[in-house]
Amino acid sequence: MDRLIQNTLIDLFAEHGVALEPDEDWLLTEGDDYPALRGIWHEGKDGGMGRLDLDIVLDEERTIEESFGGVGGGKAGCRDALDSFARNDFHVVLAACWHTVNKDKLxxxxxxxxxxxxxxxxxxxxxxxxxxxxxxxxxxxxxxxxxxxxxxxxxxxxxxxxxxxxxxxxxxxxxxxxxxxxxxxxxxxxxxxxxxxxxxxxxxxxxxxxxxxxx
Incomplete structure (x- = not known):
């Protein structure tokens, strides 16, 4: 699941001109330590909704912590949660943390x-x-x-x-x-x-x- 999360996020950011590089569990901004991004999937119990936790590290002291529910089990639920991130937070964090502003999206x-x-x-x-x-x-x-x-x-x-x-x-x-x-x-x-x-x-x-x- 970690590979699915990393690959999806790398592709999403790349579509908007931001290159991320994998470093173990983290995705680092090309040529710099920050911002750094990590996603962790928690499978739901008894077929219930799972949860994707996303951490966006701004510097050594500050981290944006967001969570998204995912409908479905396994990869389907994880993809659903990643889609929620793409529809809701993505363009805001792209503007605030990576200085890439799309005024059609926010x-x-x-x-x-x-x-x-x-x-x-x-x-x-x-x-x-x-x-x-x-x-x-x-x-x-x-x-x-x-x-x-x-x-x-x-x-x-x-x-x-x-x-x-x-x-x-x-x-x-x-x-x-x-x-x-x-x-x-x-x-x-x-x-x-x-x-x-x-x-x-x-x-x-x-x-x-x-x-x-x-x-």
């Missing part, structure tokens, strides 16, 4: 948080769930989050935000917002305040944002 805004200015690389909200689940994203979905970012005590470093919203049904929801891999209360409050579409079947929305200091 939005770029300049935001101020405290004394610092950032370029915000904002990926699309990606949907998983029933085919007839709602697709339209509320207009305040991002604005509420950007307002929370503007008051966050951020340092003049790269930061990343992962948003997960799940519509369970019967009015029940799941919300998780992480800032630099840790639960972020202000972001959670912002996302929970949005009037997300309700549906009688399960669906989830995921979004990834990176903040890079403006030179």
């Amino acid at each position: 939005a770029v805004h300049e935001l101020t948080a405290g004394m610092h200015r950032f370029n915000a690389y904002i990926g699309d909200f990606t949907l998983r769930g029933e085919k007839d689940a709602p697709m339209e994203i509320p207009e305040d979905g991002l604005s509420a989050l950007e307002a929370a970012i503007s008051t966050a005590p951020l340092t003049n470093d790269v930061h990343w935000i992962r948003v997960f919203y799940g519509n369970v049904g019967d009015g029940k929801t799941q919300v998780e917002v992480l800032l630099d891999n840790e639960p972020w209360a202000a972001g959670h409050k912002a996302v929970a305040s949005v009037d997300w579409p309700q549906h009688d079947r399960y669906y989830s929305l995921r979004n990834f944002i990176a903040l890079v200091p403006v030179d």
Whole structure:
């Protein structure tokens, strides 16, 4: 499975002009130690959903940690999780970590948080769930989050935000917002305040944002 993960990631990055070199479990940026990338697949129990953990090492002290569920067993589940990464996080991390920006695949805004200015690389909200689940994203979905970012005590470093919203049904929801891999209360409050579409079947929305200091 490690070879499948490495080969898929090498091909994905190569399609966008970034060469990665395998070094045991890691993929290193050509000619440099950082950023470095590693993927680890965890098979689901009793035929359940597996999980792909991706670590993107920015420097000796900071690592982006992301996880993606994969439907199906073995290679099929792993490929499904890799596809989720390609649809959700990929273009954001490509812009923030490898300085390759495709404005057709993400939005770029300049935001101020405290004394610092950032370029915000904002990926699309990606949907998983029933085919007839709602697709339209509320207009305040991002604005509420950007307002929370503007008051966050951020340092003049790269930061990343992962948003997960799940519509369970019967009015029940799941919300998780992480800032630099840790639960972020202000972001959670912002996302929970949005009037997300309700549906009688399960669906989830995921979004990834990176903040890079403006030179």
